[in-house]
Amino acid sequence: MRNYNGERGPAGDRYNTSDMNKNGRRRLRCFLRGAVFSTAFIPVLAFAAGGAEAAAPWWIWPLALFIVCFVLGTIAVPAGIGGGVLFVPIVSGFFPFHLDFVRGAGLLVALASALAAGPGLLRTGLADIRLALPLTLLASAGAVLGALVGLALPVTVVETALGITILCIALLMWRAKRSEFPDIMRPDPLAAALQMSGIFHDHAHKRNVAWRVHRTPLALALFAGIGVLAGLFGLGAGWANVPVLNLVMGAPLRLSAGTSGFILSIVDSSAAWVYINKGALLAIIAVPSVIGMMLGAFIGARLLRTLQASRIRMLVIVILLLAGVRALSKGLGWWA
Numbered sequence: 001m002r003n004y005n006g007e008r009g010p011a012g013d014r015y016n017t018s019d020m021n022k023n024g025r026r027r028l029r030c031f032l033r034g035a036v037f038s039t040a041f042i043p044v045l046a047f048a049a050g051g052a053e054a055a056a057p058w059w060i061w062p063l064a065l066f067i068v069c070f071v072l073g074t075i076a077v078p079a080g081i082g083g084g085v086l087f088v089p090i091v092s093g094f095f096p097f098h099l100d101f102v103r104g105a106g107l108l109v110a111l112a113s114a115l116a117a118g119p120g121l122l123r124t125g126l127a128d129i130r131l132a133l134p135l136t137l138l139a140s141a142g143a144v145l146g147a148l149v150g151l152a153l154p155v156t157v158v159e160t161a162l163g164i165t166i167l168c169i170a171l172l173m174w175r176a177k178r179s180e181f182p183d184i185m186r187p188d189p190l191a192a193a194l195q196m197s198g199i200f201h202d203h204a205h206k207r208n209v210a211w212r213v214h215r216t217p218l219a220l221a222l223f224a225g226i227g228v229l230a231g232l233f234g235l236g237a238g239w240a241n242v243p244v245l246n247l248v249m250g251a252p253l254r255l256s257a258g259t260s261g262f263i264l265s266i267v268d269s270s271a272a273w274v275y276i277n278k279g280a281l282l283a284i285i286a287v288p289s290v291i292g293m294m295l296g297a298f299i300g301a302r303l304l305r306t307l308q309a310s311r312i313r314m315l316v317i318v319i320l321l322l323a324g325v326r327a328l329s330k331g332l333g334w335w336a
Contacts, residue, residue: 061095062284066292069109073296076238078257078303078312084110084236084268086316087289089166089323092159093330097285099155099162103234104275105286107147107268110236112290112297114264120302125200126258131213131251134194135223136263139237140270142227147274150232156331162233163328169239170320173313182250190216191249200255213249222248231271236264 072086088106092099121127150158187197197212213219222244223237230237241260245251251259275281 062288065091065095065285066288069289069292070296073293074300074303075312075315076293076297076300078300084230084234085166085169085239086319086323087293088234089162089320089327091285091289092162093323093326097282099158100151100275100280101282101285103150103158104272104280105282105289106234107231107236107272107275108281108286109289109293110234110238110264111268111272112294114236114238114261114268114297115294118262118265120298121258121261124258126254127262128198128200128255128259129262130194130198131196131245131255132259132262132266134196134216135219136266138220138224139227139230139263139267142224143231143237143267143271144274146228146231146233147271148231149228150234151275151278151280156333158233158331159327160331163324163326163331165229165233165235166320166324166327170317170324172243173239173317173320182246182252184212184214184250186214187212188214188216196249200252209252209255211250211252211255213245213251215248215250219244219249227267227271230267231274234271234275237267238264 068090069087072090076086084106087109088102091097091106092102095102118127122129191197191213194216196216197210199208199210201208222240226237226240226244229235229240238260241263242253242256245256245259246253
């Protein structure tokens with residue numbers, strides 16, 4: 001098959017675009033059902049194993065982490081967020097691990113997800129280096145500062161702040177209005193000097209899109225703050241990267257989601273070194289989580305071309321609400 005424009009295949013049959021769209025929607029529904037089922041299984045598994053912790057085999061937690069991270073990695077890339085923003089609240093809330101180790105693993109998880117998806121995003125033109133690098137510089141500095149502060153604070157304070165932050169992230173994702181193709185008439189002087197403009201091919205609409213950005217100084221300040229939160233909670237930064245790139249700077253939505261993944265690969269590596277240097281890393285947590293997230297991210301990078309971002313975003317919001325309530329209740333002592 002050479003293309004989807006109705007040309008004849010090897011057997012002489014024509015490929016019907018509408019039939020392919022129906023098949024894509026059918027695969028999307030199956031994927032969403034599987035993701036919801038797998039995510040709903042997380043608290044059930046955690047409480048069941050926690051109730052009989054002495055009798056549970058040691059390998060149940062690495063296996064559970066692998067399954068959970070595979071699902072999270074698959075939905076994180078199409079949603080334009082890092083795997084850490086889902087990993088940290090879910091694992092810290094429903095698994096019996098110390099928060100410092102979870103945050104350290106969360107940064108590696110977000111980093112692995114971004115690195116797994118990064119080459120594909122760059123190859124297909126969904127990530128732009130010229131747009132990402134200036135923002136990444138300030139975000140990386142903020143991530144190092146946030147990691148140092150986070151390891152110095154008491155765990156209960158961090159858990160309470162984590163729960164509040166996760167609930168705010170879910171609210172922002174629900175209320176945020178995104179523009180598929182923002183109309184920017186003129187770039188600001190800083191964006192023009194940094195040559196933040198270009199053309200990318202939108203596979204969903206099958207056309208080339210010329211883009212430019214504005215409000216670059218404001219975006220640089222916001223990315224510095226995003227980096228602090230990423231290092232403080234081990235969340236990564238994808239949950240805020242996409243809104244800033246799309247709503248503040250005016251980059252197209254798909255380009256924002258792809259560039260966000262590239263930014264994560266640099267910002268999270270900066271904060272991860274702080275946690276590694278402080279000894280806040282356990283292989284039994286990090287290894288199965290990273291492997292599962294990388295495998296899921298490979299699939300998520302391919303799904304980014306065809307999946308409807310709105311449906312993935314609603315699934316992520318539900319997961320964040322569940323995890324945010326759990327983290328907040330643990331920090332306040334309402335839920336042991």
